[in-house]
Amino acid sequence: MKECERISDFYGELHDRQLSSHLQEETLEHFRTCTDCREDFKWYSITVRALNNLEEVPAPEDFVAQLSAKLYARPTSRFYDTYLEYVRNFLSSSPHLPLPVGAATLAFLVAVGIVMYNHSAVDYIPQAASMQAVRGAGHTQPDAMVAVSDAGGMGGSAYHLTRPQTHASEPTLPSSTARSSFHSAAIPKSLETNVQFAGAHLNTLADRIGGDNLTVESPSVDVAVESVKRILPNISGRLVEEKTPGKFGEKVIGIRIPSSSYGHLTTELINHGAVAAGVGSHASTPAPSKADAGNLILYIHFVQSP
Amino acid sequence: MVPSPETILSCLCLNIVSLIVASGGRSEGDDDGEVVKRCIEGDPESFNELVEKYYRKIYNLAYRFVGDSEEANDLAQEIFTAAFQNLDKFRGDAKFSTWLFQIATNRGKNKFKYLKRRGYFVNRGQSDTDDERDYLQKAVPDHSTNPEDLLAGKQIQKVVQDAINELDPDHKEIVILRDIEGFSYEEIAKILNLPEGTTKSRLHRARMVVKEKLKKVLS
Numbered sequence A: 001m002k003e004c005e006r007i008s009d010f011y012g013e014l015h016d017r018q019l020s021s022h023l024q025e026e027t028l029e030h031f032r033t034c035t036d037c038r039e040d041f042k043w044y045s046i047t048v049r050a051l052n053n054l055e056e057v058p059a060p061e062d063f064v065a066q067l068s069a070k071l072y073a074r075p076t077s078r079f080y081d082t083y084l085e086y087v088r089n090f091l092s093s094s095p096h097l098p099l100p101v102g103a104a105t106l107a108f109l110v111a112v113g114i115v116m117y118n119h120s121a122v123d124y125i126p127q128a129a130s131m132q133a134v135r136g137a138g139h140t141q142p143d144a145m146v147a148v149s150d151a152g153g154m155g156g157s158a159y160h161l162t163r164p165q166t167h168a169s170e171p172t173l174p175s176s177t178a179r180s181s182f183h184s185a186a187i188p189k190s191l192e193t194n195v196q197f198a199g200a201h202l203n204t205l206a207d208r209i210g211g212d213n214l215t216v217e218s219p220s221v222d223v224a225v226e227s228v229k230r231i232l233p234n235i236s237g238r239l240v241e242e243k244t245p246g247k248f249g250e251k252v253i254g255i256r257i258p259s260s261s262y263g264h265l266t267t268e269l270i271n272h273g274a275v276a277a278g279v280g281s282h283a284s285t286p287a288p289s290k291a292d293a294g295n296l297i298l299y300i301h302f303v304q305s306p
Numbered sequence B: 001m002v003p004s005p006e007t008i009l010s011c012l013c014l015n016i017v018s019l020i021v022a023s024g025g026r027s028e029g030d031d032d033g034e035v036v037k038r039c040i041e042g043d044p045e046s047f048n049e050l051v052e053k054y055y056r057k058i059y060n061l062a063y064r065f066v067g068d069s070e071e072a073n074d075l076a077q078e079i080f081t082a083a084f085q086n087l088d089k090f091r092g093d094a095k096f097s098t099w100l101f102q103i104a105t106n107r108g109k110n111k112f113k114y115l116k117r118r119g120y121f122v123n124r125g126q127s128d129t130d131d132e133r134d135y136l137q138k139a140v141p142d143h144s145t146n147p148e149d150l151l152a153g154k155q156i157q158k159v160v161q162d163a164i165n166e167l168d169p170d171h172k173e174i175v176i177l178r179d180i181e182g183f184s185y186e187e188i189a190k191i192l193n194l195p196e197g198t199t200k201s202r203l204h205r206a207r208m209v210v211k212e213k214l215k216k217v218l219s
Helices: A002-008 A011-015 A021-033 A035-052 A063-071 A078-092 A098-118 A179-186 A189-195 A205-209 A221-235 A259-271 B005-015 B019-026 B031-040 B044-066 B069-085 B096-117 B130-139 B147-152 B154-165 B169-180 B185-192 B196-218
Strands: A146-148 A160-162 A214-218 A238-243 A251-258 A295-304
Touching (some): A002 A021, A021 A035, A035 B154, A063 B069, A214 A221, A221 A238, A221 A251, A221 A259, A251 A259, A259 A295, B031 B096, B044 B069, B044 B096, B044 B169, B096 B169, B096 B185, B169 B196
Parallel strands (some): A214 A295
Antiparallel strands (some): A146 A160, A238 A251
16 A cells, blocks of 8 residues: 555656656556556546646636726825725724724713703703792692782781692702703793793893792782892892893892702791791702802792782 | 546547647747836836736636636736736846746735635535535536547536635645646746745645546546
8 A cells, every 4th residue: 555655656747757767667567556556547647637628718808908997097196095995994894993983972972961061051040940930829830839928917028938739748949860850840831921021131041041930929029029138148148130020010039048048048938927838947958059059049030919 | 337537538638738839828038028127117008018918827827716707807907916016026037927927826825715714615616515526426417428528518627627626725826837827847936936846746736636526526
């Protein structure tokens, strides 16, 4: 068998007639005695001739024209090619795309969110704005606060501050996180007219949010307003704005109080004659505004009671 | 009835395109050097002369590497483009044809490896299953009664090409250069930058692989 393997190494040179006469004689002698090797060599020769006999595959007729168009076409700029290739690779190579783009997008969104949050002009207002009051007991809504005048009440500062019965145990201000949902859920469409002051030019913050964060009905609006003003020093508050809307007998005041004093304010209002249910010193503290940390700006809308 | 090797061999002889004739058509003379010089000196369109002279052989070589007309066309275009772009690097210490076929075999091998990695040959006669063997035997009809037709026909061409496709790139390039393109061992050694002995031994191993494939299909 080893002899057969050795002889098979001579096939190529034997076929090419390049084998030395001595080795050729030795190989042919082996073939005379070994049928397998003789057959094998014949197949070897067939193989070589079959390879030699492979037809030439004709090139396409327009091969030269195609090539010329490619070779002598105006060269594009190397930079352009490189740039295109980079973009193509960047977009087609999945490992490159998600991480940097995703991270950059996330960072961008976070940055935009932070900037918007910090620069939101009305950020601290909605806490108070959410306390939309509804004029008249028949329209009382959950989480709305209504002060109703107490005709003939003590000291002329007579008004009632009432809470809807359904939410008597909790104060009105929502947490800042629940602010938006609360606002949309708590303010009925019918109240939209409340924030419109006929004839007034709406350009202040108070105008934009409406003057009825807290609505107080009183037979004597001026007296009621003065009462509130008197309360303010006791709770470290101060008057921020006072204006008279277009409707006769109505008044809006804006007060700035420490947010921790909100409960005191409502207590004082009650002590000054309001008939209240569920509102008092135990009321929760509204979240301090971010823009005016620790303080709350509250607008109270005084309307003439019928 | 299976044809005897002698019968097949005698039939083959009738169909052989002489290696000598093929190599005679390959002779290049001194013109290549002049043309190349003109190209390098600023007459790029004289490259067309070289293209006209070699594109058939380059295309054929490309086809034998990849076994498909479209891929062969792309590969041949790529080979000439690479030659054109690197013509200034041609030092002239070898024949232009040797240099061109160096580029061709390198590109051909790379293209073959690339296509193989992508599974291009999986459904193109690369498998060695019984089904495949049956298919090939059916693709060579009536060879028991008419071996002459068999060897002259298209089927044997496919069988041989499939066998070439199964060779590894180092063996494939030598078979193509020697048995298909008809280069001498000396030229192949220059093109592949190999000793002649290595060239011969690799060629022998490659032929043995192809032989086994043909035996399996034809007998």
